[in-house]
Amino acid sequence: MTTQAAPLTAGPVRVVGTGLLGTSIALGLRGLDVPVQLSDSSPSALALARDMGAGEPVGEASPEPALVVVATPPDVAGPVVLEMLRRHPGAVVTDVASVKAVIAAEVAAGGQDGARYVGSHPMAGRERSGAAAADADLFAGRPWVIAPTGDADPAAVAAVRGLALDLGALPVSLDPQEHDDAVAVVSHVPQLAASLVASLLVEAPESALSLAGQGLRDVTRIAASDPRLWAAILVGNAAPVGEGLRRLRAGIDSLIEGLDKAAASGPLAPGAVGALSRVIDAGNTGVARIPGKHGGAPRRYRTVQVLIPDEPGELGRLFGEVGELGVNIEDLQLEHSAGARVGIAHLSVVPAAAAALEDGLTNRGWRVVAE
């Protein structure tokens, strides 16, 4: 939801598929008083979305929609888009699937009016799925890719962009193949890498897992994702993801070559250290390109680490006192080791504020560890 007075989106909007994304979109539009019509192949999913206030089920008396949002699983989005273009000759149709080129090709080949179709992809989600997890604020502050083909009518593009803005998202324009290449690198290949690293833990002894630190937790967090949904996304973006994995494999091959030399001839075997440090070096360069808060070039923060006794209210007390010190926290992470009676809060602040924060917290009795 946004705070603007009048929505950009002209209704009625028909939402096809009342899962997490569809219901969240519907709730956001209802919050702006845009009329919403709902449909879903599952009567109970549809009833749940209606009961949550997301809109009214499509019926005999429903007026023609001005905009149709196809929010089905990605493997059926193409046929549903075509059906909607055929049934509603006055409507703009978009979909919100995580892959775009496959669906654009299905629409282009489908014999309908492709000028009214504009694919899109809100970069939002969560570990739970379904209407029960839906929220009008799901898209607030997130990128929402608008991916028209060359055939698209500019008015249709504007309508989908207006939908994204109404829901508080940040529209990003890419063509469908650019989108798929981009998400392969920033989302799909990282998902598979996380899953592969986590899969090595299946057979690891308990003693190994007891050594797990924050690094492993970070690398594998997204490995807790839905296999059915992800398999459908990945096969829908097969060529770019396969290309990314081939590049990963080439990197692994060169690492194995270096490690084999070290295993055979000792750590100082010619070529071993070089092969490994080249990969870590390239990783340094790559991670530095990820935009920080506020977008644009990465900003550097100082991190102040504070030990937190594992007792109720201690974290609240810490942040209350940080607030009293007048320091703004730019980012934070909380870290626990297995069995520890303390946690460590990593508070990122602008460099100019770090010394004051450290001194202020130390004076108030916190155990502070400078970065």
Next chain:
Amino acid sequence: MTTQAAPLTAGPVRVVGTGLLGTSIALGLRGLDVPVQLSDSSPSALALARDMGAGEPVGEASPEPALVVVATPPDVAGPVVLEMLRRHPGAVVTDVASVKAVIAAEVAAGGQDGARYVGSHPMAGRERSGAAAADADLFAGRPWVIAPTGDADPAAVAAVRGLALDLGALPVSLDPQEHDDAVAVVSHVPQLAASLVASLLVEAPESALSLAGQGLRDVTRIAASDPRLWAAILVGNAAPVGEGLRRLRAGIDSLIEGLDKAAASGPLAPGAVGALSRVIDAGNTGVARIPGKHGGAPRRYRTVQVLIPDEPGELGRLFGEVGELGVNIEDLQLEHSAGARVGIAHLSVVPAAAAALEDGLTNRGWRVVAE
């Protein structure tokens, strides 16, 4: 440091290598009034550690140490351990390098009294290195692996265990090869996977990077690690890391096979979806094995997501109010999208507390998104 009255460690302790780990150990021991002698091949690094209060440089008049801690880079730890065993025939000698079997083999082959050597590995570190980043609390609450060979004298093992406890760490006993196999899976291979994923970003267009979300940030955070240090660690654990990478490569091969089928014959090509969902499934199983807070079996928390305006003091205000509501935060993450004017705080709480937290925050005007 710990709060106990009398240290377990009998001094004097000699710390060889006054980098991050050596200086942190020395500071922790000095806080317990254990006498510490310092040495380093760099006179300026040694002077810095002394000036930080970590102990006195080794001199002519230094008494014989009871315990020697070798805190050099991993590629020189073996020879330095041997030299210390030879020079100090009454001392227990440990090292704190991230690899253990290579060093144990060097010590066993070195013709010194191996019964007095007990390798160890505190699972602590940070992105900055050197004495300036040292802190007596660096080890508080972290696992510290004690990795004796079969030759080790039980009294020597007890001395190294006492050192870990004095510094507030949690001793974990493993034999050297078990340690190396464990850290290959929970630390070294994840480090390389993060670096490889981040290296794909080096050539990615800006538009792709603008879509980066929290998932990519988490997977690649540790890719910002020191190439020189990591190359030395990895070549010192070449066989187990190579084995882990071979398993990753086998997983990638099966994924590429599935994706190639989908690229050639469409998303529903026989075998494609199955190959992908098997890997995501195995990742689900593996990530669920990582111990949560308090160790033991993973505990499940509910996550409450709260939108936070990007203004000074808002996070402090949030945590102050969470404290007033009497709710204990078990874990938290802060998420920002590029260009967004809001962030999202993910607050993990025990399930029984989630509803009260959601209601309390909503009543106080926060925009709350349930998990």
